[in-house]
Amino acid sequence: MTHQRIAKLLQLAMQSQLDAVAIMPGPNMQYFSGLHFHLSERPTLALFPVTGQPALICPAFEATKTQRSASAWQLFTYIDGQDPLEAFQAASQALQLDRKRVGVEAYKLRVLELRLLEKAAQAVQCEAADGLIAQLRMIKEAAEVAALRRAIQVTEQALDDVIDAVRSGMTERQIANTLTQALLQRGAEGLAFEPLIQSGPNAALPHATAGERVIQSGEVLLLDFGIILDGYNSDITRTFAIGQPTAEIKKIYGLVQQANAAGRAAARPGATGQDVDRAARKVIVDAGYGQYFTHRTGHGLGLEGHEPPYMVEGNLVPLAVGNTFTVEPGIYVPGLGGVRIEDDLVITEDGAESLTTYDRELKVIG
Numbered sequence: 001m002t003h004q005r006i007a008k009l010l011q012l013a014m015q016s017q018l019d020a021v022a023i024m025p026g027p028n029m030q031y032f033s034g035l036h037f038h039l040s041e042r043p044t045l046a047l048f049p050v051t052g053q054p055a056l057i058c059p060a061f062e063a064t065k066t067q068r069s070a071s072a073w074q075l076f077t078y079i080d081g082q083d084p085l086e087a088f089q090a091a092s093q094a095l096q097l098d099r100k101r102v103g104v105e106a107y108k109l110r111v112l113e114l115r116l117l118e119k120a121a122q123a124v125q126c127e128a129a130d131g132l133i134a135q136l137r138m139i140k141e142a143a144e145v146a147a148l149r150r151a152i153q154v155t156e157q158a159l160d161d162v163i164d165a166v167r168s169g170m171t172e173r174q175i176a177n178t179l180t181q182a183l184l185q186r187g188a189e190g191l192a193f194e195p196l197i198q199s200g201p202n203a204a205l206p207h208a209t210a211g212e213r214v215i216q217s218g219e220v221l222l223l224d225f226g227i228i229l230d231g232y233n234s235d236i237t238r239t240f241a242i243g244q245p246t247a248e249i250k251k252i253y254g255l256v257q258q259a260n261a262a263g264r265a266a267a268r269p270g271a272t273g274q275d276v277d278r279a280a281r282k283v284i285v286d287a288g289y290g291q292y293f294t295h296r297t298g299h300g301l302g303l304e305g306h307e308p309p310y311m312v313e314g315n316l317v318p319l320a321v322g323n324t325f326t327v328e329p330g331i332y333v334p335g336l337g338g339v340r341i342e343d344d345l346v347i348t349e350d351g352a353e354s355l356t357t358y359d360r361e362l363k364v365i366g
Helices: 002-015 027-033 060-068 085-095 111-120 130-137 142-163 172-185 200-204 247-266 273-286
Strands: 020-023 045-049 055-059 074-078 101-104 125-128 196-199 219-225 227-229 236-242 298-300 307-311 324-327 330-333 337-340 343-348 351-354
Touching: 002 020, 002 027, 002 045, 002 130, 020 027, 027 045, 027 130, 045 085, 045 111, 055 060, 055 085, 060 074, 074 085, 085 111, 111 125, 130 307, 142 172, 142 219, 142 227, 142 236, 142 324, 142 343, 172 196, 172 219, 196 200, 200 219, 200 330, 200 337, 219 337, 236 247, 236 337, 247 273, 247 324, 247 330, 247 337, 247 343, 273 298, 273 307, 273 324, 307 324
Parallel strands: 020 101, 055 074, 101 125
Antiparallel strands: 020 045, 045 055, 196 219, 219 236, 298 307, 298 324, 324 343, 330 337, 343 351
């Protein structure tokens, strides 16, 4: 699988007149090589030339990881206490990178590795290759969609485990801790991000973290969370009523529910991220709450929690079969609270499938 991905990457690189592509530890290295490295003070870099063998620069004690990789690597290692520049110079010489154009991850390449590469290869030109990489990663293979589906199922099961036990008088942090425990017990490898557990007025802040606030009857409780499973991320938001909701909360919830449905309905092959955003946003704007919908409608989902494609005004790239992303409109009224309903979708041949299936009706708890 990684051989095919690398071949497609290098084909795009040649079309862009690049001589090589440099990949940092993280999701892209995992995607193209299957290798996992933690970012640290020890520089690590994979180099994929358009012709010839790929090269990996890494600490010597990490070299054994390549034995489990399907790719045949040229290894350039260094030991603790040794200047890593020597390994970068050896790799650059082997790949003949002097005066060559190297595509890099503009959003991920650290100054540390960039400066070493610039010192090692004379007059090397480093240019952003994020667009090339995104073209490949946006189209999810069947195994990737299956991994996302598994992660989402675990996420929803854990929410069921927790939500019926939530009561007024609990703190946001208590709920966050209980949810985290349930996610791990269900089999999560880790959390996609720190759970956002927001109650009452805190729910009007789209990304407020869980604190010591005590949830109270008559308020909303917003939970936004996800996990990592088999390397892939889930991301779901549901909003609940603590005790009987007020008329205003019911109204806001109904509008967000309609906006979520409109965004999901607009998602199909050939539609754009802008189309999805406009469809969801129109419901809220037409109802007079446009000023309270303060973020884009969605973001891509996969090896990263946020990746292309984005459901946002100005994104005119047509959606394609295999694209996976969120639809998550919201209304956030200062002093009252907020409502967000977030689903994870995949584009199919005839429309879109919601991988999240958790009930979207307003549920009263506590």
